[in-house]
Amino acid sequence: xxxxxxxxxxxxxxxxxxxxELAPYESDALTxxxxxxxxxxxxxxxxxxxxxxxxxxxxGVPFVARGSGTSLSGGSLPVExxxxxxxxRLNRILRLDPRARIAVVEPGVVNLEVSRQAAPHGxxxxxxxSSQPVSTIGGNVAFNSGGAHCLKYGMTANHVLGLEVVxxxxxxxxxxxxxLEGVGPDLFGFFVGTEGLLGIALEITLRLLPRPEAYHTVxxxxxxxxxxxxxxxxxxxxxxxxxxxxxxxxxxxxxxxAAVKAGYPKAEGLLIVELEGEREEVEEEAHHLHRVIRESGxxxxxxxxxxxxxxxxxxxxxxxxxxVGRLSPDYIVxxxxxxxxxxxxxxxxxxxxxxxxxxxxxxxFHAGDGxxxxxxxxxxxxxxxxxxxxxxxxxxxxxxxxxxxxxxxEHGVGVEKKAYLREMFSEADVEAxxxxxxxxxxxxxxxxxxxxxxxxxxxx
Amino acid sequence: xxxxxxxxxxxxxAVLTHPYLRVRGGGTKPALSAPREGEVLLxxxxxxxxxxxxxxxxxxxxxxxxxxSEIEETLRAHGQYLPxxxxxxxxxxxxxxxxxxxxxxxxxxxYGGLRDFLLGVRFVDGEGNLLRGGGKVVKNAAGFPFHRLxxxxxGAFGVMVEVSFKVFPLPPATRTLRVxxxxxxxxxxxxxxxxxxxxxxxxxxxxxxxxxxxxxxxxPESLRxxxxxxxxxxxxxxxVLEEDEAHWEGVGELAFLGESPIWxxxxxxxxxxxxxxxxxxxxxxxxxxxxxLYAGLEEGGLKALRELGLPHLVLKGAGTPLYPxxxxxxxxxxxxxxxxxxxxxxxxxxx
Numbered sequence: 001x002x003x004x005x006x007x008x009x010x011x012x013x014x015x016x017x018x019x020x021e022l023a024p025y026e027s028d029a030l031t032x033x034x035x036x037x038x039x040x041x042x043x044x045x046x047x048x049x050x051x052x053x054x055x056x057x058x059x060g061v062p063f064v065a066r067g068s069g070t071s072l073s074g075g076s077l078p079v080e081x082x083x084x085x086x087x088x089r090l091n092r093i094l095r096l097d098p099r100a101r102i103a104v105v106e107p108g109v110v111n112l113e114v115s116r117q118a119a120p121h122g123x124x125x126x127x128x129x130s131s132q133p134v135s136t137i138g139g140n141v142a143f144n145s146g147g148a149h150c151l152k153y154g155m156t157a158n159h160v161l162g163l164e165v166v167x168x169x170x171x172x173x174x175x176x177x178x179x180l181e182g183v184g185p186d187l188f189g190f191f192v193g194t195e196g197l198l199g200i201a202l203e204i205t206l207r208l209l210p211r212p213e214a215y216h217t218v219x220x221x222x223x224x225x226x227x228x229x230x231x232x233x234x235x236x237x238x239x240x241x242x243x244x245x246x247x248x249x250x251x252x253x254x255x256x257x258a259a260v261k262a263g264y265p266k267a268e269g270l271l272i273v274e275l276e277g278e279r280e281e282v283e284e285e286a287h288h289l290h291r292v293i294r295e296s297g298x299x300x301x302x303x304x305x306x307x308x309x310x311x312x313x314x315x316x317x318x319x320x321x322x323x324v325g326r327l328s329p330d331y332i333v334x335x336x337x338x339x340x341x342x343x344x345x346x347x348x349x350x351x352x353x354x355x356x357x358x359x360x361x362x363x364x365f366h367a368g369d370g371x372x373x374x375x376x377x378x379x380x381x382x383x384x385x386x387x388x389x390x391x392x393x394x395x396x397x398x399x400x401x402x403x404x405x406x407x408x409x410e411h412g413v414g415v416e417k418k419a420y421l422r423e424m425f426s427e428a429d430v431e432a433x434x435x436x437x438x439x440x441x442x443x444x445x446x447x448x449x450x451x452x453x454x455x456x457x458x459x460x
Numbered sequence: 461x462x463x464x465x466x467x468x469x470x471x472x473x474a475v476l477t478h479p480y481l482r483v484r485g486g487g488t489k490p491a492l493s494a495p496r497e498g499e500v501l502l503x504x505x506x507x508x509x510x511x512x513x514x515x516x517x518x519x520x521x522x523x524x525x526x527x528x529s530e531i532e533e534t535l536r537a538h539g540q541y542l543p544x545x546x547x548x549x550x551x552x553x554x555x556x557x558x559x560x561x562x563x564x565x566x567x568x569x570x571y572g573g574l575r576d577f578l579l580g581v582r583f584v585d586g587e588g589n590l591l592r593g594g595g596k597v598v599k600n601a602a603g604f605p606f607h608r609l610x611x612x613x614x615g616a617f618g619v620m621v622e623v624s625f626k627v628f629p630l631p632p633a634t635r636t637l638r639v640x641x642x643x644x645x646x647x648x649x650x651x652x653x654x655x656x657x658x659x660x661x662x663x664x665x666x667x668x669x670x671x672x673x674x675x676x677x678x679x680p681e682s683l684r685x686x687x688x689x690x691x692x693x694x695x696x697x698x699x700v701l702e703e704d705e706a707h708w709e710g711v712g713e714l715a716f717l718g719e720s721p722i723w724x725x726x727x728x729x730x731x732x733x734x735x736x737x738x739x740x741x742x743x744x745x746x747x748x749x750x751x752x753l754y755a756g757l758e759e760g761g762l763k764a765l766r767e768l769g770l771p772h773l774v775l776k777g778a779g780t781p782l783y784p785x786x787x788x789x790x791x792x793x794x795x796x797x798x799x800x801x802x803x804x805x806x807x808x809x810x811x
Contacts, residue, residue, distance in 0.1 A: 100729055154576050177771070182612065182771070183725060194604055281660065371599045435797040
């Protein structure tokens with residue numbers, strides 16, 4: 001029996017090899033890249049996942065684990081002649097223990113579903129990537145996904161307490177536990193964000209938090225992006241720690257308006273600040289926040305008076321990415337990070353680059369943590385425009401490195417930013433990462449060709 | 461033999477010259493930093509100083525041997541602090557030692573532990589390479605997160621030389637409420653109830669057998685109302701500690717462990733507390749909503765923990781500090797990749 005026959009015997013009726021069946025798996029949300037896998041398998045239990053990984057190891061077949069495919073960095077792009085392990089059927093919440101404030105979930109569970117199930121207990125799962133109604137926890141773990149609340153609550157790594165993992169060599173290990181505290185090296189913390197290169201998470205223990213008692217959400221409009229950015233600095237200087245601080249530029253505002261009619265004011269820059277916590281404390285903090293916003297020269301200030309108004313403010317922000325699709329047939333979402341105090345400088349430079357390259361760039365960003373999301377608009381049907389857009393996006397990443405930041409805040413390196421990893425890290429740093437990869441995955445099978453340069457793709 | 465490097469080059473040289481090394485910062489966790497037979501002691505206390513701190517960024521970078529207390533003083537002058545509340549600061553703990561031991565204090569309850577505030581490290585691996593993990597911004601997902609690998613690793617993967625942390629604004633005022641119950645079961649049930657409420661407590665500790673201590677932080681105007689609300693919720697015999705600063709400083713120094721010969725950290729959970737309370741553990745305090753236990757023991761207590769297979773870390777007073785060993789199938793390859801010659805502690809036991 002060959003590899004495919006053994007695979008089919010292992011997962012009867014759940015190995016896809018037909019052209020039409022494979023097509024939906026050829027790319028993830030970064031649609032500029034496509035590759036046809038050898039097969040797609042649909043395991044339903046973790047034992048089946050382990051069986052598939054062991055089979056791949058025995059035959060030297062590369063594999064890519066995949067959830068809903070919302071990766072914007074090409075992280076779940078298939079490897080040619082490799083298989084895709086689609087984990088969507090491993091979508092059970094195995095245990096939700098409110099007393100322990102944890103949820104033990106399978107990797108295919110959709111992010112928002114955890115909060116939905118936790119809600120009757122007054123609890124929720126804090127990391128909220130914009131893709132949270134679709135993206136899976138397994139993918140969130142692979143990419144250390146973020147969202148609007150990272151400054152205060154951290155990223156996915158900060159909310160994972162334990163993992164069961166199958167290594168690329170097919171060994172099953174438990175890392176971490178169920179307590180907020182552990183002893184010994186933080187191996188599960190290290191696994192989070194390694195983009196599927198060191199194995200597949202089979203079970204994930206998440207910490208849950210009590211839902212904040214009160215929110216106070218403010219929308220402020222500014223005549224320039226600089227003024228909006230300056231307002232963020234003022235908020236920080238006051239000693240406030242908002243749950244979220246988001247900024248959108250004019251192009252992003254227009255797109256959001258066209259798509260969801262959030263009723264945003266017309267302005268060059270919009271700032272959303274949200275305080276959250278105990279009611280008494282939020283009330284007190286709101287006084288301080290309003291003083292700061294008043295002094296920041298906002299053209300217009302709106303305060304959400306109800307949950308419905310709060311949701312309306314967030315609706316436009318959350319729809320911004322997809323809304324930009326209305327302004328342009330194609331776009332690249334970039335994900336660089338700069339120190340917060342250099343946001344103004346970064347935005348000015350992005351504007352200059354946009355003009356130099358003759359491509360529009362819309363800006364939506366997590367201002368509280370300096371995470372930029374420039375959307376580079378292009379038309380893939382026009383010859384040369386994609387490569388120009390990629391070059392412009394690359395310049396933005398270099399800018400982030402130059403300003404002391406990072407090439408990715410929450411989307412990962414994937415295939416998209418491979419070339420820039422070596423600009424952010426030294427040769428020795430990347431070599432050490434590659435040594436770790438080779439040590440855990442001697443045959444180079446797990447998500448081959450991602451994060452590192454193509455020399456890793458040397459065939460077994 | 462003791463080496464006291466004063467710069468990164470000297471650290472690299474030490475690593476390349478000596479087959480076995482053990483790092484010591486302030487020496488406040490002697491079970492982790494006392495050299496074993498054949499090991500050279502690498503004293504990092506000379507590698508200290510703040511390298512970068514912009515209060516508005518909520519980030520600082522310092523050399524690993526910098527005393528925590530010096531950092532806390534600098535942060536405080538700008539109205540900021542390390543919310544994970546590093547223990548043993550007054551005793552001389554350093555940033556690097558705190559990371560290597562993976563220790564947090566009572567206030568880790570509010571915003572998270574050490575692992576949630578470490579943003580980046582530079583370290584020298586077992587082959588003398590100076591490497592970086594993470595970065596110096598509050599949000600970053602690039603490359604393998606070597607910085608998180610350093611947390612609790614007891615120096616197994618390399619010598620940390622530089623660390624970057626996220627910090628937060630220091631609450632302008634704090635208050636502490638102490639509540640006595642008649643029995644452990646009652647205190648425990650109150651603790652479990654409080655864990656589920658949106659109360660934003662800085663600290664929530666159980667002092668067995670029957671006392672809870674709750675610390676609140678925030679603007680003074682709202683603190684009074686929040687403390688009253690809490691007292692109503694609890695209906696115990698409560699006391700408000702108006703001057704709580706010195707009290708929590710003592711807790712952070714683990715003063716309650718007193719003269720116990722063995723100091724351990726035990727990961728806990730409220731559901732585990734009745735079982736832990738059945739063991740001969742000596743003076744102790746459950747911190748962070750019952751998730752973190754520091755206990756002072758004698759040999760019998762340590763034996764009991766091992767017999768029951770309860771994970772723990774010995775800070776002072778015994779030979780093998782870590783129980784259990786990390787899972788070989790994942791840890792082994794990492795150790796081999798970063799410390800192939802086994803220069804640093806934590807060599808996996810032969811299978």
